Amino acid sequence: MATINDNYLKLKAGYLFPEIARRVNTFAEANPDAKVIRLGIGDVTEPLPEACRTAMIKAVEEMGVREGFKGYGPEQGYAWLRDAIAQNDFQSRGCNIDASEIFISDGSKCDNGNILDIFGNNNKIAVTDPVYPVYVDTNVMAGHTGDANEAGEYGGLVYLPVTAENNFTAQIPTEKVDLIYLCFPNNPTGATATKEHLQEWVKYAKANGAIIFFDAAYEAFISDPSLPHSIYEIEGARDCAIEFRSFSKNAGFTGTRCALTVVPKTLTGKAADGSDVELWKLWNRRQSTKFNGVSYIIQRGAEAVYSDAGKAQTKALVSFYMENAKIIRERLTAASIQVYGGVNAPYVWLKTPNNLSSWDFFDKLLNTVNVVGTPGSGFGAAGEGYFRISAFNSRENVEEAMRRITEKFKV
Amino acid sequence: MATINDNYLKLKAGYLFPEIARRVNTFAEANPDAKVIRLGIGDVTEPLPEACRTAMIKAVEEMGVREGFKGYGPEQGYAWLRDAIAQNDFQSRGCNIDASEIFISDGSKCDNGNILDIFGNNNKIAVTDPVYPVYVDTNVMAGHTGDANEAGEYGGLVYLPVTAENNFTAQIPTEKVDLIYLCFPNNPTGATATKEHLQEWVKYAKANGAIIFFDAAYEAFISDPSLPHSIYEIEGARDCAIEFRSFSKNAGFTGTRCALTVVPKTLTGKAADGSDVELWKLWNRRQSTKFNGVSYIIQRGAEAVYSDAGKAQTKALVSFYMENAKIIRERLTAASIQVYGGVNAPYVWLKTPNNLSSWDFFDKLLNTVNVVGTPGSGFGAAGEGYFRISAFNSRENVEEAMRRITEKFKV
Incomplete structure (x- = not known):
């Protein structure tokens, strides 16, 4: 009799975004004339950069002649793309990362989940709270947790609260943990980490033989030149950190699909016999x-991000969304709503007015002004009373959403 | 201290194809003038169908305007592609498969490995021998096996030998197993299964609460109209089988990446509390x-396979490779080499001459006639003494390879 992975049954009902979609659909069906503006899911809206499109069309055409046809590519990605990434994203910032340490994939979400495949089941795992739900759910699925309590916290995980009280900066754990998820610029809070803060984490990880999973999917949105874009800007990080990046947000690839994971060859984990095993090999x-491997066509599109035209076009995309974030911050502040983030990240994190619960504020926003955001509690217990507004939308929609919100909520 | 997944250390040195690549590279470096012909890895060589290319270029162009831009798509795949597959691949053959039961992915290899995520760790697993190595290796990685013996057989797995002696037809196990991997048309032997044979498996699976993983990646190569293309042509299969398919071989998508997995909603597995859980939900x-999800651009390319032009072009591709297979069969037979397969599958499986071991024949072929094939023993202990020749190459290369082999080996 085939048995199932019982750990799946521990998962709380529905991933956050399907639940949002459900409520929005219910509302839209009941109110077919309402013009709903979606600032919930962090999905980009603006056209794909021309440089990427041109490169992909060329790649499709190459596939049409025998001499240009590409079958199976390297599972790790094509060397020309890995080289471009190593040079532009890492070596140019002083990070000692070799192209061979970069693995191209079809998504950061995939890699975030799949990376657990190579680790043992007895690791102690730390996540911030609030947190990107995939970090937690994939650990639940892998059997690394107990059941969830009423607040949605899973037994066995170490939660590190990040709230306004600690300036959205997780405290280094006092207990010993083995795997640590960090995301900077942060989804959902929009908070950033200084070099000094990351240096503390690297020091902790090295002292404890821990591995940091560093999610840098939003690094392109950093505007403050003093902030690190990669954890490998921190001395010692090559010995304790895996970094995840994506073309989803800087180049608008959420529907095109390309990402990368950096696994330095200096990283090791412990085998049961006490020996050190290279994580790169695993x-x-x-x-x-x-x-x-990722489609040849798509990899050519990603490579074009590093051309002169591609760099200019992705920079313009990022600036566009960050101007949206600025507008959101300013208008909400004018409406006496307390906001965080949105300066080095495309997310604005706000304190719900009148101490409304996150989901109550979600329903109120949806029902009264037809604007969709993301309830903070969906990202973890410590996110209760907060709410995420995404800067990914057209200028017109952002302006209109803010006009509606400020009219309704202004003091 | 972060620990690793120790099961990875049980894996035998290198996946089969990297080992072949290593030997070929060593030979090519030592013999830079040799014109090596590769009939080893099952990778297509002919241009991507025009219908697919046209559809992908159109999709790239859509992505260039705000109104046509696509961000995150459904993780399960776009409805228009799932519908086209359900109608053309299943319903047209009388299979009761709904579009919602089809999950689009970026590769059958990925799905073959990932499917284990939703199953328990205590299932008894059966594979044929020889077998596509991914089935075995992913079970090793997931901790479902013991160590390997000298023949490369992992403890805990049930191996079902398929050799010339049993006409390459696995015997239904006498012991009870929970998960069964079947691949028809078979990689590597090129053998096929009749409806009657599959009916026996379905009967066994239903009687034992087992799940069949049915790999139909090569169904497009079936020429005999009496043979089933899908396991869902067999009554009862909806209650016991998951089917894997791919656009890699019929439409030349090995470098473009698109595949699909069918999980009927009627399938269940046992939870620890004895309840039945829907596998579709998991x-x-x-x-x-x-x-x-798969790139929007690539999904549009896959959809075009089902257009009139796409159907004609993929049919022509398949015919081209099958003509290669016919040439390989005929020439090897003329050289007194015993061949199997190659009629309903793009692989010819041969008995090595003079009882050479598979790897000895590999080295001999490489060194004397500069032709690369795949050692049968690389697919499992029962593949020893056999050898796989792939029909995926240009006509010119196939003709030349056969000319060299027949000259060297003719009686």
């Missing part, structure tokens, strides 16, 4: 066996 | 959490 084996 | 949750 991840390389995992990807070779369970993955077939 | 797989849907797995994909929603650990996957972000």
Whole structure:
């Protein structure tokens, strides 16, 4: 009799975004004339950069002649893309990362989940609270947790609260943990980490033989030149950190699909016999066996992000969304709503007015002004009473959403 | 201290194809003038169908305007592609498969590995021998096996030998197993299954509460009209089988990346408390959490496979490779080499001459006639003494490879 992975049954009902979609659809069906503006899910809205499109069309055409046809590519990604990334994203910022340490994938979400494949089941895992739900859910699925309590916290995980009280900066744990998820610029709070803060984490990880999973999916949105874009800007990080990046947000690839994960060859984990095993070798084996690489066409599109035209076009995209974030911050502040983030990140994190619960504020916003955001409590217990507004939308929609909100909520 | 997944250390050195690549590279470096012909890895060589290219270029162009831009798509795939597949691949053959039961992915290899995520760790697993190595390796990685013996057989797995002696037809196990991997048309042997044979498996699976993983990646190569293309042509299969398919071989998508997995909503597995849990729900949750869907551009390319032009072009591609297979069969037979397969599958499986071991024949072929094939023993202990020749290459290369082999080996 085939048995199932019982850990799946511990998962709380529905991933956050499907639940939002459900409520929005219910509302839209009941109110077919309402013009709903979606600032919930962090999905980009503006056209794909021309440089990427031109490169992809060329790649499709190459596939049409025998001499240009590409079959199976390297599971790790094409060398020309790995080289471009190593040079532009890492070496140019002083990070000692080699192209061979970069693995191209079809999504950061995938890699965030799949990376657990190469680790043991007895690691103590730390996450911030609030947190990107995929970090938690994939650990639940892998059997690394107990059941959830009423607040949605899973037994066995170490939650590190990040709230206005601690300036959205997780405190280094006092207990010993083995795997640590960090995301900067942060989803959902929009908070950033200074080099000094990351240096503390690296010091902790090295002292404890821990591995940091550093999610830098939003690094392109950093405007403050003093802030690190990569954890490898921190001395010692090559010995304790895996970094995840994506083309989703800087180049608008959420529907095009390309991302990357950096696994330095200096990283090791402990085997049961006490020996140190190279994590690069394990991840390389995992990807070779369970993955077939990203489409050649898409990789050519990603490569174009690093051309002169591509750099200018992605910079313009990022600036566009960050101007949206600025508008959101200013208008909400004018409406006496307390806001955080939105300066080095495309997310504005706000304190709900009148101490409304996150979901109550979600329903109120949806029902009264037809604007969709993301309830903070959906990201974890410590997110209760907060709310995320995404800057990913057209200028017109952002302006209109803010006009509606300020009219309704102004003091 | 972060620990690793120790199961990875049980894996035998290198996946089969990297080992072949290593030997070929060593030979090519030592013999830079040799014109090596690769009939080893099952990778297509002919241009991507025009219908697919046209559709992808159109999709790229859509992405260039705000109104046509696509961000995150459904993790399960776009409805228009799932509909086209349900109608053309299943309903047209009398299979009762709904579009909602089809999950689009970026590769069958990925799905073959990932499907284990939703199953328990205590299932008894059966594979044929020889077998596509990914089935075995992913179970090793997931901790479902013991160590390997000298023949490369992992403890805990049930191996079902398929050799010339049993006409390459696995015997239904006498012991009870829970998960069964079947691949028809078979990689590597090129053998096929009749409806009667599959009916026996379905009967066994239903009687034992087992789930069949049915890999139909090569169904497009079936020429015999009496043979089933899908396991859902067999009564009762909706209650016991998951089917994997791919656009890699019929439409030349090995470098473009698109595949699909069918999980009928009628399938269940046992939870620890004895209850029956819908596998569709688990797989849907797995994909929603650990996957972000296939690129919109690529899905449009896959959809075009089902247009009139796409059908004609993929049919022509398949015919081209099958003519190669016919040439390989005929020439090897003329050289007194015993061949199997190659009639309803793009692989010819041969008995090595003079009882050479598979790897000895590999080295001999490489060194004397500069032709690369795949050692049968790389697919499992029972593949020893066999060898796989792939029909995926240009006509010119296939003709030349056969000319060299027949000259060297003719009696």
